[in-house]
Amino acid sequence: xxxxxxLSIPEQPENLLKLVKSCEDVLRxxxxxxxxxxxxxxxCGLDLVSMAGEWLTATANTNMFTYExxxxxxxxxKSVMTRMWEAVGWDPEKxxxxxxxxxxxxxxxxxxxxxHQLWPRSKHLGMKDIPTLCCFxxxxxxxxxxxxxxxxxxxxxxxxxIPTDKNGKMIPEALEAKIIESKKEGLTPFFVCCxxxxxxxxxFDPLERxxxxxxxxxxxxHVDAAWGGGMLLSPEHRYKLAGVxxxxxxxxxxxKLMGALLQCSACLFRQxxxxxxxxxxxxxxxxxxxxxxxxxxxxxxxxxxxxxHNDVFKLWLMWKSKGMEGYRQQINKLMDxxxxxTRRIKETxxxxxxxxxxxxxxxxxxxxxxxxxxxxxxxIKARLEKIAPKIKAGMMxxxxxxxxxxxxKQRPNFxxxxxxxxxxxxxxxxxxxxxxxxxxxSLE
Amino acid sequence: xxxxxxLSIPEQPENLLKLVKSCEDVLRxxxxxxxxxxxxxxxCGLDLVSMAGEWLTATANTNMFTYExxxxxxxxxKSVMTRMWEAVGWDPEKxxxxxxxxxxxxxxxxxxxxxHQLWPRSKHLGMKDIPTLCCFxxxxxxxxxxxxxxxxxxxxxxxxxIPTDKNGKMIPEALEAKIIESKKEGLTPFFVCCxxxxxxxxxFDPLERxxxxxxxxxxxxHVDAAWGGGMLLSPEHRYKLAGVxxxxxxxxxxxKLMGALLQCSACLFRQxxxxxxxxxxxxxxxxxxxxxxxxxxxxxxxxxxxxxHNDVFKLWLMWKSKGMEGYRQQINKLMDxxxxxTRRIKETxxxxxxxxxxxxxxxxxxxxxxxxxxxxxxxIKARLEKIAPKIKAGMMxxxxxxxxxxxxKQRPNFxxxxxxxxxxxxxxxxxxxxxxxxxxxSLE
Numbered sequence: 001x002x003x004x005x006x007l008s009i010p011e012q013p014e015n016l017l018k019l020v021k022s023c024e025d026v027l028r029x030x031x032x033x034x035x036x037x038x039x040x041x042x043x044c045g046l047d048l049v050s051m052a053g054e055w056l057t058a059t060a061n062t063n064m065f066t067y068e069x070x071x072x073x074x075x076x077x078k079s080v081m082t083r084m085w086e087a088v089g090w091d092p093e094k095x096x097x098x099x100x101x102x103x104x105x106x107x108x109x110x111x112x113x114x115x116h117q118l119w120p121r122s123k124h125l126g127m128k129d130i131p132t133l134c135c136f137x138x139x140x141x142x143x144x145x146x147x148x149x150x151x152x153x154x155x156x157x158x159x160x161x162i163p164t165d166k167n168g169k170m171i172p173e174a175l176e177a178k179i180i181e182s183k184k185e186g187l188t189p190f191f192v193c194c195x196x197x198x199x200x201x202x203x204f205d206p207l208e209r210x211x212x213x214x215x216x217x218x219x220x221x222h223v224d225a226a227w228g229g230g231m232l233l234s235p236e237h238r239y240k241l242a243g244v245x246x247x248x249x250x251x252x253x254x255x256k257l258m259g260a261l262l263q264c265s266a267c268l269f270r271q272x273x274x275x276x277x278x279x280x281x282x283x284x285x286x287x288x289x290x291x292x293x294x295x296x297x298x299x300x301x302x303x304x305x306x307x308x309h310n311d312v313f314k315l316w317l318m319w320k321s322k323g324m325e326g327y328r329q330q331i332n333k334l335m336d337x338x339x340x341x342t343r344r345i346k347e348t349x350x351x352x353x354x355x356x357x358x359x360x361x362x363x364x365x366x367x368x369x370x371x372x373x374x375x376x377x378x379x380i381k382a383r384l385e386k387i388a389p390k391i392k393a394g395m396m397x398x399x400x401x402x403x404x405x406x407x408x409k410q411r412p413n414f415x416x417x418x419x420x421x422x423x424x425x426x427x428x429x430x431x432x433x434x435x436x437x438x439x440x441x442s443l444e
Numbered sequence: 445x446x447x448x449x450x451l452s453i454p455e456q457p458e459n460l461l462k463l464v465k466s467c468e469d470v471l472r473x474x475x476x477x478x479x480x481x482x483x484x485x486x487x488c489g490l491d492l493v494s495m496a497g498e499w500l501t502a503t504a505n506t507n508m509f510t511y512e513x514x515x516x517x518x519x520x521x522k523s524v525m526t527r528m529w530e531a532v533g534w535d536p537e538k539x540x541x542x543x544x545x546x547x548x549x550x551x552x553x554x555x556x557x558x559x560h561q562l563w564p565r566s567k568h569l570g571m572k573d574i575p576t577l578c579c580f581x582x583x584x585x586x587x588x589x590x591x592x593x594x595x596x597x598x599x600x601x602x603x604x605x606i607p608t609d610k611n612g613k614m615i616p617e618a619l620e621a622k623i624i625e626s627k628k629e630g631l632t633p634f635f636v637c638c639x640x641x642x643x644x645x646x647x648f649d650p651l652e653r654x655x656x657x658x659x660x661x662x663x664x665x666h667v668d669a670a671w672g673g674g675m676l677l678s679p680e681h682r683y684k685l686a687g688v689x690x691x692x693x694x695x696x697x698x699x700k701l702m703g704a705l706l707q708c709s710a711c712l713f714r715q716x717x718x719x720x721x722x723x724x725x726x727x728x729x730x731x732x733x734x735x736x737x738x739x740x741x742x743x744x745x746x747x748x749x750x751x752x753h754n755d756v757f758k759l760w761l762m763w764k765s766k767g768m769e770g771y772r773q774q775i776n777k778l779m780d781x782x783x784x785x786t787r788r789i790k791e792t793x794x795x796x797x798x799x800x801x802x803x804x805x806x807x808x809x810x811x812x813x814x815x816x817x818x819x820x821x822x823x824i825k826a827r828l829e830k831i832a833p834k835i836k837a838g839m840m841x842x843x844x845x846x847x848x849x850x851x852x853k854q855r856p857n858f859x860x861x862x863x864x865x866x867x868x869x870x871x872x873x874x875x876x877x878x879x880x881x882x883x884x885x886s887l888e
Contacts, residue, residue, distance in 0.1 A: 005516065007523040007760070013767040019493070022764065023500055026520075026757070031513045033506045040513060043751060046505055049463070054502035056467055058495050061705050062477045069475045069484060069846075072449065076470075079451040101545035101707075104750045112595055126599025127571035143725040144750055151556055151748060153597020155570025156725075200729050255751070261505050263545075263753045281600075283587040285644050285850040290830075290857075292837040304595055306548045306588055307487060307699070309707040309753075313470070316451070320466065323457040386734075393736040402513075406729040413734075 004029060036423040037401040037431060042199070042227050045421035047259045049321045053314030054261045064099070064308040065286070065300035067293060074297050077312045080319065084252060084268060087232040089245030096275050097268040098302050099311045103226035103253045104144035106267035107193070109304065110249040111135065111148045113269065114191045114220035116278035123278065127153045134158040134182050135191035138170035138205060140198040142224060158187065167355055168203030170194060176213050191220045196241050197228025197257075200408060200416055201355055202362030204228060207243030215246075223247040226265065228360065230257025233324065234331040240359060257334075257361075258327065259422055260315045275302040330422050334361055338419050341429045348433055350440070354414055363417040367391065369440045385412035387440065394439035401432055448473060480867040481845040481875060486643070486671055489865035491703045493765045497758030498705050508543070508752040509730070509744035511737060518741050521756045524763065528696060528712060531676040533689030540719050541712040542746050543755045547670035547697045548588035550711035551637070553748065554693040555579065555592045557713065558635045558664035560722035567722065571597045578602040578626050579635035582614035582649060584642040586668060602631065611799055612647030614638065620657050635664045640685050641672025641701075644852060644860055645799055646806030648672060651687030659690075667691040670709065672804065674701025677768065678775040684803060701778075701805075702771065703866055704759045719746040774866050778805055782863050785873045792877055794884070798858055807861040811835065813884045829856035831884065838883035845876055 005025045014022075032038060034046025062070045064077070077099060085095040100106040115122055119130040127133070133154050137145040139161040149159035160182065162175045179189050192214050194205040207223060214221040223244050225232075229252030232238050244250060248270055255264040269275055280301040287300045300306065322330065338361045345351045345365050350373070354364035372383050388405035395401050404416045417432070449469045458466075476482060478490025506514045508521070521543060529539040544550040559566055563574040571577070577598050581589040583605040593603035604626065606619045623633050636658050638649040651667060658665040667688050669676075673696030676682050688694060692714055699708040713719055724745040731744045744750065766774065782805045789795045789809050794817070798808035816827050832849035839845050848860045861876070 007516075007520050009524065009527045009760070009763045010767045011769055013770050014764045016765075019761065019765055023496075023761065026516050027500065027504060029516050030504050031506060031515065033504070033513060041507065043507060046503075051502050051505070052467075055499050056471065058498035058502070058705055059490075060471060060474050060477070061490050061495070062475060063485065063487060063706055068840075069477060071475065072451075072470050072473050076451050080453065083453045101549070101753065102749045102751045104748060105545070105549070108595075108748070122597065122599065123594045124599050124601045126576070126593075126602055127597035128576045129599070132570070132572045142750065143727040143730075147723070147725050147748060149570075150567045151552075151596065153566065153571035155566065155568055155573070157568045158570055253751075261502055262507055262751060265751075279591070281587040281591050285852060286587070288833075288850055290833050292833070292840070304548060304552070304591060305546045306586065307546045307697075307706060307709075309545065316453070317463065317467065319453045320458045321460075321463055323454045325455055326457050389732075389734050389736070396512075396736070406732055408729060 031402070034421070036421055036425065036428045038421070039418050039432065040402040040404050042256050042418050042420055043262055044418070045259045045423060047261070047318055047422070050259065050261045050314045050318040053317035057310050057313045060310070062310060064310050065298065065303070065306065067297035068291060070310065073310050073312060074299060076316050080312055080316050081266065081268065083319070084266060088247070088250055088268060090270050094272050095268065095270055096272040097266055098275060098299065100265050100267050101263050101305070101309065102265050103142065103224070103251050104147065106226070106251040106265050107142070107144045107224055108148040108151060109267040110222045110251060111152060111191055112304070113249065113274050113278045114222065115152065117220065117274055118190050120277070131188035132158070132186065133190050134160060134187040135193070136160050136162055136175055136178060136189065137193040138162050138164050138195055138198070140164045140168045140201060140203060141193060141195045142199055142226065145193045145224065164203070167359070168198055168201035170205040170210065172206055172209040172213060175210060179213070179217055179219070189217060189219055191222060193222045193224050196223055196225035196244065197231070197360055199227065200362065200406060201364055202227070202358060202360030204240045204359065207241060207246070211243050211246040220248045221246060223250045226251050226253040227256050229253065230327070230331055233327040234335070235328065236332055237335055254315045257331065257420060258315070260318060264311045264315050279304055334419050334422070337424055337426065337429065338363060340426055341417065341419060344429065344433055348437070350437065354411065361419040363419070364414055365417070366414045367436050367440045369443060381412050387443070388413040388415055390443055391436055391439045395435060401435055403432065475846070480865055480869065480872045482865070483862050483876065484846040484848045486700050486862050486864055487706055488862070489703045489867060491705070491762055491866065494703065494705045494758045494762040497761035501754050501757045504754070506754060508754050509742065509747070509750065511741035512735060514754065517754050517756060518743060520760050524756055524760050525710065525712065527763070528710060532691070532694055532712060534714050538716050539712065539714055540716040541710055542719060542743065544709050544711050545707050545749070545753065546709050547586065547668070547695050548591065550670070550695040550709050551586070551588045551668055552592040552595060553711040554666045554695060555596060555635055556748070557693065557718050557722045558666065559596065561664065561718055562634050564721070575632035576602070576630065577634050578604060578631040579637070580604050580606055580619055580622060580633065581637040582606050582608050582639055582642070584608045584612050584645060584647060585637060585639045586643055586670065589637050589668065608647065611803070612642055612645035614649040614654065616650055616653040616657060619654060623657070623661055623663070633661060633663055635666060637666045637668050640667055640669035640688065641675070641804055643671065644806065644850060645808055646671070646802060646804030648684045648803065651685060651690070655687050655690040664693070665691050667694045670695050670697040671700050673697065674771070674775055677771040678779070679772065680776055681779055698759045701775065701864060702759070704762060708755045708759050723748055778863050778866070781868055781870065781873065782807065784870055785861065785863060788873065788877055792881070794881065798855065805863040808858055809861070810858045811880050811884045813887060825856050831887070832857040832859055834887055835880055835883045839879060845879055847876065
């Protein structure tokens with residue numbers, strides 16, 4: 001790669017022609033994440049309206065921390081969040097939220113706020129001055145929950161992984177048992193994370209049942225809907241998140257299912273005020289209180305960040321262009337494609353689904369090449385570990401398509417198909433199946 | 445504002461003409477942060493090459509966590525950081541770093557890594573299992589240091605503010621006294637932050653002397669050069685950061701002095717490896733280890749974030765277009781303008797500098813309207829508190845220029861002029877002085 005393009009910073013200015021050539025090289029050598037046959041990531045696709053929004057964002061180049069320098073964008077953030085609060089099922093008059101640089105930081109915001117509500121002393125005196133906290137998330141949840149626990153000084157080992165059932169959903173009984181056990185061990189439970197759309201299997205944890213447990217034990221109830229949040233915009237499919245309105249906080253990344261450009265991620269709170277109390281640093285030298293407008297519009301004191309990129313314009317513009325109805329159709333169409341792909345996998349020889357009936361846009365499967373199908377099960381399993389990486393390497397060499405794989409628990413490497421790009425057609429899905437068979441059968 | 449533009453998200457799609465009209469309104473009603481008479485923020489200006497870079501970034505729309513999907517950009521990040529490491533004075537073969545969403549998160553990265561190096565147990569078991577930590581930063585430093593201490597579970601009150609001298613620089617003797625005192629009180633000092641370019645006064649802390657103290661007490665030495673880092677590119681002015689090469693970590697925001705679009709912020713480490721050990725979450729389901737390339741190029745396990753925006757392309761393109769020589773000239777020119785403005789302030793009646801000889805691009809001053817000049821000093825001080833806000837409100841009504849103000853310690857509200865936009869000319873500076881006099885004299 002380093003031989004194909006000169007990435008070094010020169011001593012003297014480079015002329016415009018050379019710069020334009022460099023830009024061409026950069027785009028040519030990059031991975032086409034917007035291509036409808038790029039199935040590798042949950043965030044993909046390239047919505048042109050969102051792109052135009054990002055271009056104008058760059059042109060406006062302002063900072064989201066005060067109404068003074070970003071008046072329109074601050075109001076825009078509120079307008080967009082109002083639709084998101086309504087979609088969650090909250091009263092927009094009482095709710096709060098902030099756009100964060102990605103879901104991991106959004107989850108960190110939520111856990112930090114939860115700690116602050118229960119133990120405000122921690123902000124000033126640290127964790128030594130409060131009980132030993134612990135939190136809970138499913139074993140299939142995103143690693144950022146454990147990371148947040150590490151960063152916040154709670155400790156990754158005090159974030160307990162709750163087992164999931166065969167569909168990848170958190171088992172509520174196991175959660176409650178662990179909560180009780182942790183109390184017996186002298187720990188203080190404070191936070192439970194449910195995932196709405198897990199990274200690998202796309203599973204939705206049972207929100208209502210977990211909400212009941214959180215109420216019973218007086219725990220903060222967070223829903224990491226980074227991936228699944230967009231489903232709230234489909235009246236047909238939103239039942240999968242039933243109970244989300246009982247959450248104290250919700251992470252929802254429009255740069256995933258809604259197709260906004262990276263980065264666009266919101267951390268939403270049912271209760272106004274906490275975000276401010278938790279993160280306010282009283283930096284009057286930046287956030288003056290004697291300005292000629294209502295300074296409650298300023299968001300600087302709600303953020304862990306100081307300067308904050310404008311992530312809302314591209315989402316707002318795209319959302320206006322589609323309307324609520326456009327998103328409804330887009331999400332329903334993706335769900336239909338998911339059902340189509342699942343059917344095709346089931347009927348094509350050599351494919352084996354990990355979860356028989358995927359409920360979302362993740363379809364996980366093995367491809368078992370014909371020459372190993374008749375081996376002993378243990379031998380097939382051992383061989384499978386290397387099949388998916390080899391098939392993927394073949395795709396990358398051909399440059400035709402890309403799809404992710406991973407091992408999980410006792411399962412050897414399997415493919416994780418993601419149907420998230422609004423440009424995907426049935427032909428693209430058929431192509432992927434054909435390509436996997438083609439490369440898989442040609443392996444030595 | 446809400447009457448001037450319809451910010452709501454509609455039920456049905458909006459047509460293209462209406463969308464374009466909305467975009468026009470948004471840009472028209474926004475604040476022109478790229479205008480050469482916008483002096484309100486440290487991050488301002490609008491470099492067209494950087495903007496083009498951001499546009500292409502949006503077009504490529506990829507995620508910085510793996511080489512697999514961002515091969516060029518991952519190598520580009522390394523190439524740009526190499527120049528930054530060299531500018532700091534480190535061996536690029538041994539250094540490390542990551543682009544973070546803003547200086548506050550970059551500072552958080554640094555403090556988290558410092559804790560991990562000294563007390564790796566904290567990652568797994570939390571703060572309860574290690575001594576009570578404390579850290580140090582000057583009273584004029586950015587509030588994000590205290591915030592990081594709060595977020596990490598160390599506690600804001602365990603981040604001690606060290607007094608500064610009349611030029612706004614940390615007093616090393618006061619730092620060492622506080623370190624010794626905190627040990628006597630049973631605390632465990634671990635982290636000292638020096639600021640290179642403070643937010644209000646633009647002061648540079650005495651890095652060499654603080655480095656000596658950190659060595660003596662075996663403390664992590666962090667330099668928050670978010671604002672002043674760009675000075676390292678000027679052979680004429682970089683002496684102000686002498687000793688920065690002794691730091692363990694440096695925050696440097698190219699979206700400030702270097703004029704890259706928001707957001708562009710780097711957290712640099714002298715020692716490779718720590719960032720990975722500290723933040724690795726072993727999420728093999730996302731960052732597979734059996735890929736057909738050297739997976740040490742993947743950055744996902746170094747980050748607190750999972751998905752990470754590509755902040756480097758716009759910087760790289762701009763830096764190529766200027767070369768090292770272009771930045772040298774740009775920074776020297778800004779420093780010359782700063783000296784010019786200071787001279788003009790000194791010779792214009794009614795203006796009073798807060799720090800007699802500003803050493804950077806912040807010039808802090810009062811304007812004392814003629815009708816209050818002959819009052820008693822205490823009375824002048826009381827009146828001054830309201831003068832700057834009123835003059836600024838006047839500027840905003842006229843829409844001609846913008847400059848920030850703030851109170852500090854015993855000082856009533858004063859203006860903080862920032863000369864950071866490369867488009868600024870002497871005429872713009874003359875204009876600001878004239879405008880302040882004009883509005884100031886017209887006040888009731």
